[in-house]
Amino acid sequence: MLRLNLVIPCFNEEEVLPETTRQLLAQMDRLLADGAIGPESEITFIDDGSRDRTWQTIESLHAADPRVRGIKLSRNRGHQNALLAGLMSVQGDVVISLDADLQDDVGAIPRMLEAHRDGADVVFGVRSCRVTDTFFKRFTAQTYYKVLHSFGVEILPDHADYRLMSRRALDALRDFREVNLFLRGIIPLLGFRTAIVKYERNARFAGESKYPLHKMLAFAFDGIASFSSKPLQWSAYVGACISVGALLIGLWAIFIRLFTNLSVPGWASTVIPMYFLGGLQLLFLGVIGGYVAKIYSETKQRPRFIVETTL
Structure with missing residues (x-):
């Protein structure tokens, strides 16, 4: 029987951890009764330098059930x-990696194991719809996936970090040594056989999102800069467009100077080159600078x- 380990990064998640643990343990009990997993299966919470009582909560959950394990990082290092x-x-x-906020449907775990x-x-967990998202988040996410594809980055739309990985895949992932991590782009590069399990993403059970807009933008740039040099190439195209625009403005300024009385002496020769x-x-x-x-x-x-x- 398979030994399953559920890996869950946590940052300031004390409010949701008891309910997350309850649902995951119930799911593991059903899988154990069906013979799908072995009794050595565990849940491992990774405390990413939380400032609340997340680690103390993990210790209490471990004391109540030894199948709940914990890893405490020395400081906040980010979700990836x-x-x-x-x-x-x-x-x-x-x-199987999943988020602590119960937005990833734990009911998809048996189907992931079946695909394995x-x-x-x-096995990638892919959202079947985005009805729980705001219009802004849905629009920006769809645009981001399109931009990544245009840059040649292999990424699965509507997939976050809810996935199953075999021991062979994990051993292969260990060989990727880059510091700037973007696992959603790295894991498709492993090349092993993959499968997709669709699920409906739930609303957050408690607490608030740990990914505000500035972190989402930084994460988005990491995904692009880590896998594509096309932004550097596109800089040349943008530069050419700006040059054409400046040329047109220059022609307009010359026209104003020669055929009207509206020109200001020295304005065109100063402003156009400066801008x-x-x-x-x-x-x-x-x-x-971003690439440097x-x-x-x-x-x-x-x-x-x-x-x-560690616990």
Whole structure:
């Protein structure tokens, strides 16, 4: 029988952890009764430097049921690093990662295990609809997936980090050493047989989202910069468009100067080059700076996470 491990990153999730644990343990009991998993199966919470009582809650849950385990990171390292810490640290024949807020439907776990028994090393949980999202979040998410595809990034639309991975897939993931993690783009590169399980995403059970807009934007740029150099190439195209626009403005200024009395002496020769060169330089420096920052963090090769305590 399979030894299953459920890996759940947590950041300030004390409100939802008791209910999450209750539902996951009930699901594991049903799977154990059906013979789908073995009795050594576990739930592992990864505390990503929480500032509330998340770790104390995990300790209480572990004391109540030894199948609940915990890994405490020494400081906040972000969702992707916390998830990687769990994936690289836990035991098990198969590992399923999911969020702590119960938005990922735990009822999809049996179907994931069935897909694994049919030969899939990676099973992606994919949302069947986005009705629980606001219009803004739904629109930006759909646009983001399209942008990633246009950049040549292999990513599955409407898939977050709800997935099953076999031990073979986890061992292959261990060979990816990059510091700037974007697991949604890395895991499709493993090349093993995959499957998709559709599920309806629930509303958050308690607490608030740990991904405000600025973190979502940073995560979005990580996905692009980690897998595509096309933004650097597109800078040249944008520069060409700006050059054409500046040329048209220049022709307009010449027309005003020669055929009307509305021109201000020296305005065209000063303003047009300043706006043109300033805008172009800032644009290119911003794109190049983003890539240089990624190179800088990769060359330092600092640890992606440090474990302080385990249960």
